[in-house]
Amino acid sequence: MNVTVRQLAEWVSGEVLGDPDLSITNARALTEAGPGDITFVETDKNLSAWNASKASAAVVGASVPKSERPLIRVADPLMAFADIVRHLRGHPAEPRGVIHASAHVHPTARLDPGVTVGPFAVIGEGTQLGENTTVGAGTVIGRFCKLGRDNVLHPRVVLYDDCVFGDRVTVHAGAVIGAEGFGYRAAQEGAHIKVPQLGGVEVENDVEIGAGSAIARGTFGPTRIGVGTKIDNLVQIGNNSRIGRHNLLCGQVGIADSCVTGDYTVMAGQVGVADHITIGKQVIIGAKSGVICDVPDGTTVFGSPAGPGNEQLRMLIILKKVPELRNEVKQIKKFLGMGDE
The missing domain is CATH 3.40.1390.10 (MurE/MurF, N-terminal domain)
Structure with missing residues (x-):
């Protein structure tokens, strides 16, 4: 051109x-x-x-x-x-409002004008899809889900029953939304007892969910993802968690169950968050950090266990000086006749 x-x-x-x-x-x-x-x-x-x-x-x-x-x-x-x-x-736009002949749409499902459903996709009982929503090839949407308008579900996405999406949500290939949370009672008579996971997942407007990511359904109420949050590939969000507005969750972040984050929080790659943690708004968590306690608003933390950025920097500086300090101690002990170890 x-x-x-x-x-x-x-x-x-x-x-x-x-x-x-x-x-x-x-x-x-x-x-x-x-x-x-x-x-x-x-x-x-x-x-x-x-x-x-x-x-x-x-x-x-x-x-x-x-x-x-x-x-x-x-x-x-x-x-x-x-x-x-x-x-x-740019490529020519694909035609909208086309339901592929191989797709299975339950008779009770409601598809608003402009909905596109790709080959071998499945739309479950009682599910509602808003205007101009696109469902990619091989995607499965369970029963009684409700999706707003202009959503895009790429190929092989899975939505379990009772998922609720706002408008303009994008879910990339292979993501799984609403699978049962990892909840078990302590071992009784030699076996772990599974706790029923009866809630759903609620995803608000303008959220993007990366390829291969997983968001678990809540136990009784929903797991929630706030407006404008962007989730990278291979991110895990545990059951009952509430992710705030406009969060950025980078690749391989893992958030355990029942965690809460404030608005505009950023988690860099491979951050791990223990269960029942509250993270404030406008928090930045450095890559590979392990968060095991609550983090207040406006804080930058990193390390494992994660701590305030200035403290962690001081510790790193001290660690770099350890070999030099060790040599100095050996020389002092030798001078005092205490050996060199």
Whole structure:
């Protein structure tokens, strides 16, 4: 696809600096772009890479200086460049409102206008799907689920019975929502006794759930995921937990049962949270941290067990000095005639 720099600028409401009639054939990242490509320069830190690049043009922010090559100046270069990529590489939209012949939709299920159901998908008894919701191939939605409008369930997602979604929820391939929580009574007469898991899962508007993630149903009431929360791939959320609004849960986070998080909390990769923990709002938890006690609002913690960031940094500094301190102790003991160990 050949377009001019002027056309690209019109797509993203940007200002052209340089030749507006230069022809562009593709959009590539800064390290991969070549002649005929447009790229993007997000900050001044990328200027040296831009100067070394063979790209023909770039989408830039306000701080990037003029160049001999054409520039498109915008407020947010990353998002503008993403729009350009979609325009240049976009595929025709799939038809909406199509129920594949191989899909099984229970007679009591209600599908609003524009719902699309892919091959071999299953929609259970009494389930309701809101307008323009898409159900991917092989996805299974259980009984009495209720989904709002504009949801997207990618292939092979599983929703157990009684799941409730708001609007614009995206669930990626292989995620399992509403499986029974891991709840057992202590061993009695040599066997663990399973506690019935009779609640569901409630996912509010604008949530994204990554591939292979699992959210367990509550014991009696629902497990809840708050508005705007983004969950990465391979994340586990235990039964009865309540995840706040606009949380970011990165890959391989594991949250045990009955935990609560505040709004705008971030958990980096492989964070583990013990059961019945309350984590405040605007908390940041560093990668691979183990959280075993409550975390107050606005705190940054890391380590295992997780602790305040400044304390953990001091401990790390001290640990690095241990070999040196050990050698000094050995020298002192030798000087005092106490041996070198």
